[in-house]
Amino acid sequence: MEIQQWQTRQDGLDCLVRATAPMPAVPLPEDHVLVKIHNVSLNYRDTEVCMGLYSHHRSVAVGGPEPLVPCSDMCGTVVAVGSGLEIDFKVGDRVVSVFNHLQRTGHMRPEYIKSAGLGLPLNGVLQTHYLFPSIGLLPAPEYLTDAEACCLPIASLTAWMSLQVAEAGLNYKAESPDSRLKGKIVVAQGTGGVSIAGVQIAKAAGATVIVTSSSDAKLETARSLLGADHLINYKTTPQWADAVLAATDGYGADFILENGGAGTLRQSFDAVAFGGVINCIGYLGGKTTKKGQEEEEDHAVSVLALRRNMTLRGIMNGPRDRFEEMLGFYEQHKIKPVVHRVFPFNESPAALQYLFSGQHFGKVVIQVAE
Ligand SMILES: NC(=O)c1ccc[n+]([C@@H]2O[C@H](COP(=O)([O-])OP(=O)(O)OC[C@H]3O[C@@H](n4cnc5c(N)ncnc54)[C@H](OP(=O)(O)O)[C@@H]3O)[C@@H](O)[C@H]2O)c1
Known part of the structure; x- marks a missing residue:
């Protein structure tokens, strides 16, 4: 079984291509978690990355030689875990991604931007599966659907x-x-x-x-x-x-x-x-x-x-501990992110173009898993 994904060479919203990648083999690397991705939400940043325009952070190289999988925000299910997990997840847990897993607390740092950050510089989540370090995940709130929960990491x-x-x-x-x-x-x-x-x-x-x-x-x-x-x-x-x-x-x-x-x-x-x-x-x-x-x-x-x-x-997003704090507030008030439209995975380029056109109210989401 292979991973299905979309890739960009950061050369335009209409230039994304479908590709495959090998599925990580079991046993997984230590402290890593394999997630089956259900939904991905789009951010304006993703459109910029795909167009090669995400250039205002000097420590992030734009337009590297390798194709990149865009997007950073997902909700999915844990399907396999490695040994020695720092954060305890088990198979079947619903999880959301943390944009930059190195930013555990406090301010962003140049080395975090340079070496982490889903969807640039790291490969992102516009794919069927992703191998996360356990610190790069948080439990998805139970009261939210997958499409709603995937909107939390960056926008919220x-x-x-x-x-x-x-x-x-x-x-x-x-x-x-x-x-x-x-x-x-x-x-x-x-x-x-x-x-x-x-x-x-x-x-x-x-x-x-x-x-x-x-x-x-x-x-x-x-x-x-x-x-x-x-x-x-x-x-x-x-x-x-x-x-x-x-x-x-x-x-x-x-x-x-x-x-x-x-x-x-x-x-x-x-x-x-x-x-x-x-x-x-x-x-x-x-x-x-x-x-x-x-x-x-x-x-x-x-x-x-x-x-x-x-x-x-x-403002630059926020650290993992503040994300956790926010999840508590969302849970308390049962806030549901506003999902304007859900596109199927095979229409991902159209979804990015739709977001870029600004027609939406709230969030645009991609349904990855059938
Ligand atoms: N610093 C950070 O950590 C961080 C995190 C997330 C996003 N961002 C940035 O914040 C911005 C918003 O991100 P997003 O993901 O929410 O984008 P988005 O969902 O694509 O927002 C698009 C909406 O913004 C409104 N808009 C467009 N031009 C505007 C203008 N000149 N004045 C006021 N509103 C305008 C429009 O609303 P109407 O149709 O109602 O006019 C448009 O529909 C982007 O520039 C993004 O890159 C930064």
Whole structure:
């Protein structure tokens, strides 16, 4: 029996090819777990990797000579275990992947980025089976389907890390996430995977949530499905910071899930509350500022930050222990990730293109196992 997989040479979303790889032989290497993959969820990063555009982490080489299996987020079942497991899994356990198994706790480090990270630089999970080190897995929550559980590793954890108290730092363990966020104002930009996870976490914890989107229909879904409190169409209201201030009596947002990057940061600076946090998560609106504007904007950032005595914080997913902490919160509130559409494994390239087109609300998932 062989592993079925999709491979990319990082040369385009329409250039992925089907391939096979040998099934790991039993006995498995020490401290390793063989997982049959049921579902994979897609992240914007996966589209960038397949297009050779994931270049902003200097320690990750883009476009190596070998074809790469993309994607990082999966839910599956343990089908074999090696000896000497650090984390005790047994055959039949349902598990989810940890994006970077070296980041057990605390901050990301350059050597972790360089040598781990599913779907670049390591082969990813867009395949039928994967051999994980035991530390690279966590138990999947029982109340979630496989399609829902596979959405947790990147989108949910990134949103979870973004909704933390900045002063407490990354290692802070909240005694009560609910009390930390209760009554706070959260802006979630767009209706993609990270943003919608952020809406769910913030609402569960009692925050007031403002969602921005290019689509009125998606905004209505955010209200009716997830209870979003205020809705702003960033296409028809390009100065959406004014709308955030109007909705909050001039207060602004305590937390902004900044997904647009160069396209939205300027508005976020005007929408953030005094003492608030802008979480630099994404760059859907571009990674660089426009030429001509560049000098002025770069020069202005420090002034803009101090002007409202706020924190501009870079976010990079999160460590394994915080993923565990988040799973406890999800379990407590029975949060179910929003799965917008499920594609069959043989339509994986179409699924990646669909995600890239931005038509979705929440997550796009691939059904790997029949
Ligand atoms: N730093 C990290 O650890 C980390 C982790 C995960 C993701 N990311 C990054 O965060 C971003 C979001 O990731 P994702 O996986 O959630 O992506 P996604 O699911 O592909 O999100 C797509 C949605 O984002 C919204 N969007 C697009 N351009 C926008 C803009 N200019 N302003 C506001 N919203 C915009 C659109 O929502 P509407 O259709 O509603 O307008 C679009 O449907 C990406 O740049 C990704 O690379 C970073």
